Amino acid sequence: MNLNLKSDKAHTFDAIVVGSGMTGGMAAKELTERGLQVLMIERGREVKHIEDYDTAMKGPWEFEHRGKISIHSAEEYWANNRFGTLANEETGPFFTDDKKNPYIEKRPFDWIRAYHTGGKSMHWGRQSYRMNKKDFEANAKEGIAIDWPIRYEDLEPWYTHVEKFVGISGQAEGWDVLPDGHYLPAMPMSAPERYFRETMMKKLNRPVTIGRVANLTKPQPWHTDLGRASCQYRSKCARGCPYGGYYSSLSGSIPAARKTNRLTVLHDTIASEIIYDEKTQKAKGVRVINQHTMAVEEFFAKIVFLNAGSMNSAALLLNSTSSRFPTGLGNDSDQVGRNIMDHHLGVGANATVEGFENDYIFGQRPNALYIPRFRNWGSDKKDFLRGYGYQGGASKSDWKRGITMNGFGASFKEDMSRPGMWTMGFGGFGEILPDPSNRMFLDKDKKDKWGIPMIVFDAAFGENELAMRKDMMASAVEMLEVAGFKNVAGFNRQDTHPGLGIHDMGTARMGKDPKTSVLNKFNQVHACKNVFVTDGAAMVSSSCVNPSITYMAMTARAADHAVKELKKQNL
Amino acid sequence: MNRRTAITHVATMLGGVLSAPTLLAMSRREGHTTSEGFPMEFNLTESQKMIVEEVAEMIIPKTATPGAKDVGVPTFIVMMLQDCYKTPEHKSFVEGLLYLENKQFLNLSAEQKMAVLKQVEIDSVEEMKAYQIQQTKMGDNEDREQMAAQAKGLPFWRLMKELTMLGYFTSEQGMKSSFEYVPIPGKLEMIKMKPNQKSFAY
Numbered sequence: 001m002n003l004n005l006k007s008d009k010a011h012t013f014d015a016i017v018v019g020s021g022m023t024g025g026m027a028a029k030e031l032t033e034r035g036l037q038v039l040m041i042e043r044g045r046e047v048k049h050i051e052d053y054d055t056a057m058k059g060p061w062e063f064e065h066r067g068k069i070s071i072h073s074a075e076e077y078w079a080n081n082r083f084g085t086l087a088n089e090e091t092g093p094f095f096t097d098d099k100k101n102p103y104i105e106k107r108p109f110d111w112i113r114a115y116h117t118g119g120k121s122m123h124w125g126r127q128s129y130r131m132n133k134k135d136f137e138a139n140a141k142e143g144i145a146i147d148w149p150i151r152y153e154d155l156e157p158w159y160t161h162v163e164k165f166v167g168i169s170g171q172a173e174g175w176d177v178l179p180d181g182h183y184l185p186a187m188p189m190s191a192p193e194r195y196f197r198e199t200m201m202k203k204l205n206r207p208v209t210i211g212r213v214a215n216l217t218k219p220q221p222w223h224t225d226l227g228r229a230s231c232q233y234r235s236k237c238a239r240g241c242p243y244g245g246y247y248s249s250l251s252g253s254i255p256a257a258r259k260t261n262r263l264t265v266l267h268d269t270i271a272s273e274i275i276y277d278e279k280t281q282k283a284k285g286v287r288v289i290n291q292h293t294m295a296v297e298e299f300f301a302k303i304v305f306l307n308a309g310s311m312n313s314a315a316l317l318l319n320s321t322s323s324r325f326p327t328g329l330g331n332d333s334d335q336v337g338r339n340i341m342d343h344h345l346g347v348g349a350n351a352t353v354e355g356f357e358n359d360y361i362f363g364q365r366p367n368a369l370y371i372p373r374f375r376n377w378g379s380d381k382k383d384f385l386r387g388y389g390y391q392g393g394a395s396k397s398d399w400k401r402g403i404t405m406n407g408f409g410a411s412f413k414e415d416m417s418r419p420g421m422w423t424m425g426f427g428g429f430g431e432i433l434p435d436p437s438n439r440m441f442l443d444k445d446k447k448d449k450w451g452i453p454m455i456v457f458d459a460a461f462g463e464n465e466l467a468m469r470k471d472m473m474a475s476a477v478e479m480l481e482v483a484g485f486k487n488v489a490g491f492n493r494q495d496t497h498p499g500l501g502i503h504d505m506g507t508a509r510m511g512k513d514p515k516t517s518v519l520n521k522f523n524q525v526h527a528c529k530n531v532f533v534t535d536g537a538a539m540v541s542s543s544c545v546n547p548s549i550t551y552m553a554m555t556a557r558a559a560d561h562a563v564k565e566l567k568k569q570n571l
Numbered sequence: 572m573n574r575r576t577a578i579t580h581v582a583t584m585l586g587g588v589l590s591a592p593t594l595l596a597m598s599r600r601e602g603h604t605t606s607e608g609f610p611m612e613f614n615l616t617e618s619q620k621m622i623v624e625e626v627a628e629m630i631i632p633k634t635a636t637p638g639a640k641d642v643g644v645p646t647f648i649v650m651m652l653q654d655c656y657k658t659p660e661h662k663s664f665v666e667g668l669l670y671l672e673n674k675q676f677l678n679l680s681a682e683q684k685m686a687v688l689k690q691v692e693i694d695s696v697e698e699m700k701a702y703q704i705q706q707t708k709m710g711d712n713e714d715r716e717q718m719a720a721q722a723k724g725l726p727f728w729r730l731m732k733e734l735t736m737l738g739y740f741t742s743e744q745g746m747k748s749s750f751e752y753v754p755i756p757g758k759l760e761m762i763k764m765k766p767n768q769k770s771f772a773y
Contacts, residue, residue, distance in 0.1 A: 066737055068655045069655065070654040070655050188759065233757065362762050363753075363759035396770075399749075416736070
């Protein structure tokens, strides 16, 4: 036998983290800070904080198509731009070329990916809300799917832990529906927004608050220690922020992990399989393929964290077959890849606001208002389950109002250089119920250019979501009308698909019973406990709040548990 | 409300990561999910190019600040139509130019030109309504690829006005001379308008 011990040693770590995004970054930080040597595997290109933010400081005129999508780019980024303009010239570097990374749609799925260091944390919406107590109990109470194996109290200290580190600006309000966290000073509301907040409370008893957003309004020492500075109110976050004003893995968790000198990062490296050891009944490492050279290598570790994004983490489990797990690692329950959830959106209303002519805003607020769930909450009862929250706000119209107005020439030109009237609008983010028939799986025959089976999506909104959408539009219209705004118009886009919320989750759910779930209450694969899945795949229900902070809290909790178990030699 | 406004608002709801100027033009490129080939090369005659120049300058004339021609808007419009629009818009744009050619637009007096454009603007209101009905019908239909290819493009006046405004107000000179350009605000403040307050641009 010809063992290359040196190379084996170079390929062996305490932990392997697959993915460098929102949860991969947090896993690497938490594990390295607890003394583990960590290998982080990122399938995409390396992006260096600040120096690789190529579009960050460009003026509008420096983008050839001024933010519009060329036909060429629309074909490359067909999933990103099927509905809107996610991957435009400003933000394109942080989205993934769909043509080069194809997937199959049995039913349409808007799969938005971010294959590079930092993943989707580079362009996330940064809205950060805790799930509430009832979110964790609803499945059990309503007999939907399975119960969560944890409750709010299990996650509460970890929410605080990650909120402090991330840095979230917001207002504590004391509402059960939207538990307060640890916040930096809140961003201000504009004059019409303050009026709206008061009116909604007075006339409809519906609370409105300023968004809780991962932008630093008052950096704390642990933020500045990592080189992060206050938000500059440019609202160009998705280009990458040279000030580290918003949280991403690149500005936060990865630098923190690097400080320990225990982090190794491999880029352009696709994790193709988890290597399962039939003797020890544990995973012993990960097989990878170099994105460019196609070279295959193996890396070994005591524990493996899957943080590849819900769909890719599930795909990795499904592709890791062995005689113990013929249908994929941890897939005894046949739940891997099922129960895809997201938040459905594209529904809301907008209006014009009369008055407040003398009010204006200096700076661009990278944030909006938040209207927490009021449906099926307290005494409210509707003919659908669960609820939705709204995000939106007021803005003073600029030159673009002229496109739909009549008029041209010198005085029109002059008029366009001044602010117009206020407009106000918001759209909902609705909870999606788990449904095992909403799923992704691996195609038996078709493989990508790395020889990995292609992912097939087969998911759609159900009756509950469609009923909720009608109410989402009607209530948005109602609120703007009650506020006395004019030209109120509702919208309910019919051409959105699951995935577009970019909150895709649920494909390896936690649960108490290994027969009906993939992960236990600490995100460990039931039958292979040294594999942890701590991205959105672990979610048992979706709540209606933006999920990243929950994923991060879950990750930190799982990392803490993993290290304790390692010390007890249980893994 | 029209689809464009809907998209703009909805995209804003995605968390505010998208800046509004990028969201104006998506509603008519419904057909890009499968490869139906790139549009034919978009060519204008010399006289048509001169009409584009003239109309752009009439929408945003040179005053104390630069006009559309000064900042290269006419070239921008042709480039944008070639790169970002498909056959239906190419057709409707050329139709609009042919109409003006028939009117001997370039030979008209300033007053006559103004009268012709005002009429074009009035006519485009109905064209826009028809366009929106067509887009709504198209919705998420199974055969919308095919429908999109046969559909009528955005009216000439809408294309002309939108691209002129986009080209002008996002050009360096147009932006800096029209607005108070603040690339790095550094703070967020709710303020009162000053007399003759210009818009802030970021």
